[in-house]
Amino acid sequence: MPVVTLPDGNQRSFDHPVSVADVALAIGPGLAKAALAGCVDGRLVDTSYVIAVDASLALITERDPQGLEIIRHSTAHLLAHAVKSLFPTAQVTIGPVIEDGFYYDFAFERPFHPEDLERIEAKMKALVKADIPLSREVMEPAAAVAFFQAQGEHYKAKIIEDIPRDQALSLYRQDDFVDLCRGPHVPSTGKLKAFKLTKVAGAYWRGDSQNEMLQRIYGTAWANKQQLDDYLQRLAEAERRDHRRIGTELNLFSVQEAAGGGLVFWHPHGARMRRVIEQFWYTMHERAGYELLYTPHIANLALWKTSGHADFYAESMYEPMEDEHQSFQLKPMNCPFHVLVYKDRLRSYRDLPLRWAEMGTVYRREMSGALHGLMRVRGFTQDDAHIFCREDQIEGEILRILELTLGVLRAFGFEDFDINLSTRPDKAVGSAAIWEHATQALTAALEKKGLAFAIDAGGGAFYGPKIDIKIRDAIGRQWQCSTVQLDFNLPERFDMEYVAEDNSRQRPIMIHRALLGSLERFFGVLIEHYAGVFPLWLAPVQVAVLTITDRQDAYARALQARLQKQGLRAAIDLRNEKIGFKIREHTLQRIPYLLIVGDREEETHTVAVRTRSGEDWGSMNLDELIVRLEPERVPQTHFVLED
Numbered sequence: 181m182p183v184v185t186l187p188d189g190n191q192r193s194f195d196h197p198v199s200v201a202d203v204a205l206a207i208g209p210g211l212a213k214a215a216l217a218g219c220v221d222g223r224l225v226d227t228s229y230v231i232a233v234d235a236s237l238a239l240i241t242e243r244d245p246q247g248l249e250i251i252r253h254s255t256a257h258l259l260a261h262a263v264k265s266l267f268p269t270a271q272v273t274i275g276p277v278i279e280d281g282f283y284y285d286f287a288f289e290r291p292f293h294p295e296d297l298e299r300i301e302a303k304m305k306a307l308v309k310a311d312i313p314l315s316r317e318v319m320e321p322a323a324a325v326a327f328f329q330a331q332g333e334h335y336k337a338k339i340i341e342d343i344p345r346d347q348a349l350s351l352y353r354q355d356d357f358v359d360l361c362r363g364p365h366v367p368s369t370g371k372l373k374a375f376k377l378t379k380v381a382g383a384y385w386r387g388d389s390q391n392e393m394l395q396r397i398y399g400t401a402w403a404n405k406q407q408l409d410d411y412l413q414r415l416a417e418a419e420r421r422d423h424r425r426i427g428t429e430l431n432l433f434s435v436q437e438a439a440g441g442g443l444v445f446w447h448p449h450g451a452r453m454r455r456v457i458e459q460f461w462y463t464m465h466e467r468a469g470y471e472l473l474y475t476p477h478i479a480n481l482a483l484w485k486t487s488g489h490a491d492f493y494a495e496s497m498y499e500p501m502e503d504e505h506q507s508f509q510l511k512p513m514n515c516p517f518h519v520l521v522y523k524d525r526l527r528s529y530r531d532l533p534l535r536w537a538e539m540g541t542v543y544r545r546e547m548s549g550a551l552h553g554l555m556r557v558r559g560f561t562q563d564d565a566h567i568f569c570r571e572d573q574i575e576g577e578i579l580r581i582l583e584l585t586l587g588v589l590r591a592f593g594f595e596d597f598d599i600n601l602s603t604r605p606d607k608a609v610g611s612a613a614i615w616e617h618a619t620q621a622l623t624a625a626l627e628k629k630g631l632a633f634a635i636d637a638g639g640g641a642f643y644g645p646k647i648d649i650k651i652r653d654a655i656g657r658q659w660q661c662s663t664v665q666l667d668f669n670l671p672e673r674f675d676m677e678y679v680a681e682d683n684s685r686q687r688p689i690m691i692h693r694a695l696l697g698s699l700e701r702f703f704g705v706l707i708e709h710y711a712g713v714f715p716l717w718l719a720p721v722q723v724a725v726l727t728i729t730d731r732q733d734a735y736a737r738a739l740q741a742r743l744q745k746q747g748l749r750a751a752i753d754l755r756n757e758k759i760g761f762k763i764r765e766h767t768l769q770r771i772p773y774l775l776i777v778g779d780r781e782e783e784t785h786t787v788a789v790r791t792r793s794g795e796d797w798g799s800m801n802l803d804e805l806i807v808r809l810e811p812e813r814v815p816q817t818h819f820v821l822e823d
Contacts, residue, residue, distance in 0.1 A: 185236045201227040201367065204239050214241040216371060217250050217364040224250075226316055226364040242403035249277050254314070254366045255304075255375050255401035256282040261357040262303035263397070266296075272359065273335040273385065273394060280411060281400035285383050287335060292395055297377045300397070304375065307354075311370030316363060317351045324349050324360065335385070336360055374408035375401040378415075382549075389547060417655050423707035424553040430712055430769060432720070433703075435553065442551045442558030444700050449720035452749060454699065456718060458539060460591070460815055461563060461696070468584045470537040470565060475517035477541060481507040486673055487516040496544045514540035515667075515692060518566040519674045522688075527678040532688060533569035533577055539699065540564050554704030561699040567691040568676075574618055574689055578625035578647070578664065581693050585662045586629075588695050589651055591815035592706065593715065596652035599631055602639035609643055610668030618666050618689070619645045643669030653709040661697040661705070666690070712770045713792070716812035724751045724771045725787075726762045728778035735782040739775065739802060746806050748813070767792050773809070 184192045184203055192206060200218035204211045204227070218225050219238040224246060231237065240247045256275035263270050263286060275284030286292075292300075319327065321340055328336040340349065340360065352361050354369060366372065377399045385391035400415075402408040427433050432450035435441060446454055462472065481500050484490040489497065493512060500507035511517070518536055527534070541561045550556055569577050586597070601622055604615045622645055626633050633647075640646055644666035650658045667690040670676070677685045696702040706718070716722055723743055725736045733754050743750035751771070753762050759776060766774055775787040781799065789797035789805060800808075 182231050183234045184231060185234075187236075187238045197230050197232040199227065200225060200229050200231070200237065200239070203231070203237060207239075211239060211241075215239045216241055216247045216366050219246070224364050226314075227367045228316065229364075248403060250364060250366060251372060251403060252277045252282045252401045253361075254369075255372050255399065256284050257314075257352065257354065257357075257359050257361070257365065258304050258307060258369060258372055258375075259284050259300065259377070259397060259399060260286075260359060261307060261354060262300045264357055265307075266299055266303055269332075271333055271335050274339070275359075281378070281398065283396050283398045285385075285394040285396050287385075287392070287394050292380045292397065297380065297397070301375075301377045304372075304377075308369050308372050310355075311368050312354045313368045314352055314354045314365045316365075317353060317358075318348050319351055321347065321349060324351065327358075328360070331358075372401065374403065374405045375399055376408060376412065384549075389549075414655055418657070418708070421655070421708040421711045422553075423555075423704040426707050426712040427553070427704075430720070432707070433554065435551075435557070440558075441548060442546055442556075444554060444557055444559070450703070452720045453714075453718060454703065457696075457699065457703070461539070461588070464584060464588055464817070465537045465565070468535070468580065470535040473518060473521060473536050473538040475514060475521075475538060475540060476511070477543075478508045478510055479517070481509055483516055483520075484509055487519075487670060488673060489513065489516075496546075498543060498545050510543040511540075512542050512544055514538055514542065514562060514564045515566065515670060515690075516674075518564075519670055519676065519690075522568055522676060523674060527568075527688070529570060529678055529680050529686075532678060533567050533573050535565065535567050535577075537563075537565035554700045554707075557698075557700055560701065563694055563696045563699060563702075565693045565695075567693065568678075568688040569691065570678075570686075571614070571617065571689055574666070574691075575621040575624050577691060578622055579628060581664050581691070582625060582629050582631070582647075585649060585664075585695050587817050589649075589662065591817045592718075593709065594651040594653070597631075598650040598652070598658060599626065599633040600636045600639070600648045600650075601626065601633050602636040602641075602646045602648065604640055604645065605638045605642060607642055608640070609672065614668060615645065618668075622647055622664075622666070641665060643667045651705075653705065654711070659705050661702060662695050663693070663697070665692040667692055714770065714772075715815075716772050716809065717815050719770070719772050720749065721751045721769070721771050722749045722809075722813075723773045723775060724753060724766045725775045725777060726753045726759060726766065728759050728776065730754065730756065731779060732777045732782050736777055739777065739787065742802060743806075748806070748809075763790065767794075772812075773805075775805075 181195045182197065192203060201212060201215065204215040215227050217227060217240040218229060219240060220229060220231060221235050242248065242251065260272045260275055267288060269289065271287040273285040273287065275282060321343055324340050325337045349360060350362055351358050352363060352365055377397060379398050381396045382393050383396040385394055400411055402411060430449060431447050433447055434445045435443065436445055481490060489512060497512050498510045500509050539561050541559060543559050546556060546558050567577050603619055608615065646663060646665040648660060649662035650660050652658055671687045671690050676688055678688050680686045725739050727733060727736045736752055736754060740750045740752045763774060770792055772792055774790045776790060777787055781787055786799040786801050787805065788799050
């Protein structure tokens with residue numbers, strides 16, 4: 181009879197097979213009520229799962245990450261149940277868990293409207309109140325196909341037809357609703373306490389634009405109402421910070437559909453900010469010992485075949501362009517170009533490391549449905565760099581990269597990082613020995629920097645281990661920007677060599693590295709992080725001079741000229757409008773400092789200073805103001821290279 185070992189090492193013995201729910205009840209009624217599922221010998225199962233032999237068991241509650249995922253998965257089924265109850269002719273397809281929630285795709289003869297979502301959500305709440313038990317059933321594929329076809333669920337039948345015929349299927353029943361799913365699920369609908377349907381969008385069946393369009397209902401689900409309310413508040417704040425809206429309000433950029441979509445047009449104010457970002461980036465890289473490269477936007481198809489992109493990355497590349505007897509393709513990445521520069525001459529061990537950086541624009545073929553403002557585009561600029569080094573130099577170079585990366589990100593106002601180290605996958609190029617050495621070097625560099633990190637076992641690219649750094653913005657969202665990847669593949673493909681100290685020919689180690697990721701996407705993150713209220717050094721307009729009457733026009737022009745001579749980005753407003761109107765308008769434009777000038781200011785050669793937050797600094801002369809602003813005019817960096 182089974183002995184059940186709990187996570188704390190305690191054991192419970194039973195004289196008969198027991199379910200996960202039975203074990204929870206034996207421990208205590210409170211835990212029995214809280215249990216959502218179990219983890220038996222490392223496998224997630226329903227609370228109805230029967231343990232017949234000795235096993236380890238961890239009970240899953242809403243406090244566990246797996247518990248929240250089970251809640252969301254079960255809420256997706258609850259949504260489908262409600263839709264089928266209200267709209268019997270709707271067909272269900274798939275309903276997975278996603279970040280912060282779930283969705284379910286439906287085929288229905290008419291669009292779902294906002295009032296439909298209200299009805300569906302109300303029905304979901306009624307099903308929760310009914311506390312309907314969920315039960316798992318096992319069915320052979322042929323029987324399952326017949327079952328769903330008989331119910332008119334043709335999409336479910338198609339899904340099952342693609343599953344190997346020798347694999348038994350699990351179905352979950354809640355009242356008269358049955359869905360295909362591997363589970364596990366909550367014991368009953370009453371466990372689903374806090375959810376909200378958020379929107380409806382179009383989605384192609386199986387993600388293929390050649391297939392029919394379905395309707396995707398999105399929702400979010402949480403362990404309790406407080407968590408739901410907190411999330412909805414974050415969602416509202418994210419909407420307020422949406423970079424597309426703020427970008428339009430501040431006239432920073434646009435994505436012109438007339439040009440095909442997914443292509444960014446930088447307006448004057450946005451272009452100013454881009455130039456500031458790039459200049460800072462160049463300065464930091466020069467201080468870090470990098471040389472700058474500029475490479476073409478297209479290359480012969482043969483290059484992409486050598487690099488492997490033509491075989492493994494073809495879906496993200498645009499079609500070749502024919503020119504006489506050659507085929508050219510837009511570059512999706514900068515890496516092979518930097519390799520060609522390396523191979524332009526024979527390198528010695530004394531030349532290494534070589535650190536080359538480029539703001540290189542690349543092009544990716546993206547489906548129109550995947551495009552999203554600056555976050556997902558077809559043409560973007562990568563802040564790329566590649567380091568070519570010896571194997572014994574890896575750790576030192578990673579230390580330098582980490583120092584530069586964190587220095588740059590902190591200068592932009594990011595202080596909270598999540599770091600992952602991804603190790604060798606099952607299919608990989610390069611020897612196990614070099615993978616082990618490289619992974620140890622990455623680990624040592626992270627530890628020497630005192631950085632906490634998680635291991636993503638087997639999550640490395642096939643060509644080498646990597647470090648990914650995610651930043652958290654002002655409202656706690658994670659953004660993947662920085663990455664450091666070791667590459668044993670391209671040096672082999674391009675037959676890269678250097679002359680070693682013993683005159684033998686050796687392969688260099690290639691390190692791919694990006695700090696910001698994509699300039700466009702990082703700009704979008706910056707907009708949302710600051711909600712358009714940029715620090716002085718980044719602001720497209722740093723100071724605006726506002727006149728009270730036209731008598732101050734000449735004085736205002738002179739002030740603007742002096743400010744610009746001092747390197748400040750200064751605007752001037754000479755319009756025949758009331759000063760209150762001007763102040764409100766420029767405050768809405770998030771201009772950091774407003775300099776108001778009237779007759780008194782002109783007579784005393786001063787300006788009345790007001791901040792965008794409404795703080796009144798009083799009157800002062802311009803030189804005094806410039807000195808006071810000096811600390812804010814440069815990014816704050818604490819960049820010290822490791823030896």
